[in-house]
């Protein structure tokens with residue numbers, strides 16, 4: 124495969140565009156290396172490495188290293204990644220409060236249809252997990268990561284979602300809010316935020332104490348009210364009745 128760059132056209136450009144799509148960066152396959160293909164190539168180069176694990180040069184020119192990295196797409200794909208959805212994400216949706224599962228499946232499918240790739244990194248968090256998280260930076264090593272004691276987070280009731288962007292290849296995530304991996308000149312992070320908000324979810328990025336990966340749907344309950352409901356349950360691991 125020869126070197127291809129801006130304003131080239133032909134069969135090799137067509138192969139390039141097909142490979143970009145296989146790597147999760149969506150471009151039209153028309154055999155013309157225009158500005159959209161150029162943007163897609165630089166987006167790919169920013170997040171991939173050559174055979175010696177050095178970052179690719181971000182120059183929009185497809186030479187031997189970029190070709191090789193593009194062709195390694197099949198080695199990076201993990202089972203469950205693709206238009207059908209990310210296995211971890213689907214499993215975590217199933218842990219949400221029963222009232223939210225169907226809605227988040229719909230949200231996730233809308234996200235996939237918009238050529239956005241995310242991983243839901245957390246949904247339900249048990250009281251024990253919350254206690255461990257709260258201890259971090261206080262009675263246990265590490266940095267403080269939460270202000271919420273067990274029962275004080277909507278995650279404890281399966282009413283919250285945390286997410287990150289899934290990088291091409293499907294096994295690495297990113298919290299970079301400027302990424303535009305679907306190459307439509309809009310930040311993927313904010314596209315995801317818009318979809319959740321459309322379904323009436325509250326975004327942690329709108330709070331004064333920013334929590335950008337976080338969404339919650341509270342049905343008007345405070346965590347204090349939910350805790351009271353939770354204490355009435357016979358089974359500590361059941362979902363509260365709302």
Ligand SMILES: [Zn+2]
Nearest residue numbers: 283284285337
């Ligand atoms: Zn959260």
